[in-house]
Amino acid sequence: MRTITYRDALREAIREEMLRDERVFILGEDIAGYGGTYAVSKGLFEEFGEKRVRDTPLAEEVITGAAIGAALGGLRPILELMTINFSLLASDLLVNSAAKFRYMFGGQPHIPMVVRMPGGGGAQRGAQHSQMLESWYAHIPGLKVVMPATPYDAKGMLKSAVRDPNPVLFIEHELLYNVKGEVPDEGVDYTVPLDRGEIKREGQHVTIITFSRMLHVTIQAAEELAKEGIQAEVIDLRAIRPLDIDLILDSVRKTNRVVIAEEGWKYYGTGQGLAALIYEFAFDYMDAPVQHVNGADVPMPYSKVLERAALPNKNDIVKAVKAVVPQALVHG
């Protein structure tokens, strides 16, 4: 094993898949000469050339449609949209074409396309650069939506996504690119499934469900809670759609208490969607209502102080856990 950054893990996945399959190519704004706004594709243009590493005009709608068409035509495109915020311009092609084609054309076409894009905020980028919109896309039958939080998962899931015959939205996070983690040695080809969550930390008092950057905040919160004897089970969703619902329900049946920690807005979001499923299928196992930890229900402010206040932190998670884990349970 060796330790690399999330960014490097992504680059390795892209490079290895491009070497493995000549149908794989990448396209996006400023990914070639510039090396990608987050430097994920740095060096790939020099290695593979302009046929397989393509800079596109600043035109989300056509480049997304072109990625869909390229996939229909027999290739395996990895499209980079600069951020999930800009994907709204492409959302028609994603929702009305990519997600629908196989079904409405009677099972004939398939679209083996990956769309990579970072979501989330925390770098003072302002309201139009900081959104978490995975629930919008996860609402749509016909799309896969994944959000790896660690370098290991990022590399393994991106490889799976490229090999998957369906359209996969691969949502990263701006503040995850520098996060370090262990991955297998070079030359070891491994994948991580796109439909499985993972228990990143076992515990018996509460289930904390989280994903993306908030996994790391949640782990910190869990460590702090452990000092007081509260053992939290941390589930990293990894896959938003399809959802690893059995993993979640098994944990809920064990702990009877749930906290959902996410960066995005609360109302009609991923957490509320999850909570509804938990109530629907594990109601009898619940000893308390689901606790939600979310970003503030406002457009993201620029000011450092306000932005910090808008984002959920470790203390918010600790507080939510304590609201449902009674002292008696821990010390009783």
Added chain:
Amino acid sequence: MAISNLTLGGLTRTQLLEMHYKMALLRRFEEKSAEEYTRGKIGGFMHLYIGQEAVGIGAIAALRADDKILSSYREHGHAIAKGMEPRAVMAELFGKITGCSKGKGGSMHMWSDELGLLGGNAIVAAQMPIAAGIALAMQYQGLDSIVACFFGDGAVDEGAFHESLNLASIWKLPVVYICENNQYSMGMAVEKAWAVDSLIPRAGAYTIPGEQVDGMDVIQVYEAAKRAVEHARSGKGPSLLEIKTYRFRGHSMTDPAYYRSREEEHQWRTTRDPIGFFEKKLLDLNLATQAQFDENDARAIEIAEDAAEFAENSPDPELDELYTDVMVDNSTALSFRYERK
């Protein structure tokens, strides 16, 4: 120009008669669909190709079997022109399992991998970026198949039109963009919607060849399409054809067409019918006889009737088709195992 007019596009009498038959087939098929729609056998939205036959038949005649086409929701004509069995089209309209999309698409969503009919799009202009991508795949893999993308005057107003022409131009993609300008995007007259009155300047804006063609003349369409197809196949990149035509019926089956006068419709129907125009030309040049036209028309009516009967007698999809084909590996719904009772 003059020479090709005399030989009518360099086509033999047999080929010309076949072209006539195909236009008659499209006309009779659409008339039959309209009848079945009114009888309640076809639901949803249905957009007829009546009046535009010369565009689909002329353009697709210039393609090879391995070339791909994309279309909008007004696609029955393109599907049949590309070789789809009228039975499979009608069964799809009826929503039966024997339809080309297993009944799950309907009038606006038809597909055939083997014929290269790649949709059937209800989102106006969405087919243009996708066509660029398919052309990219052909180019990338060193194939010399090209892509013909049909869209209407309404699609020209969408941003995707401009983005697609630009991308196809800079990457020299082997795609022919064919605008079927039937003068109205639903109720919006093209004079009110377009800042220029032809697409030639728009082709120029993206430095690609552009032509304006009389869409009621199937040979003119065929020849313009051939030029554009050759341009694409030889690696020179995209072209934009503006083919001026007219739809004799409303935008869709539910459109009473208050936005245009009955006189205007009557004018087009009686003096600019593409089938009538072609028949007159063939007769004047002694290339065909009225008896042959009547034979073609009779065959067209028979095939259309047969298609409707086939559709009527075909079974509906089984209920478990509801959940198939969402994803390739059928890992579909969020809680798939829980969703199906």
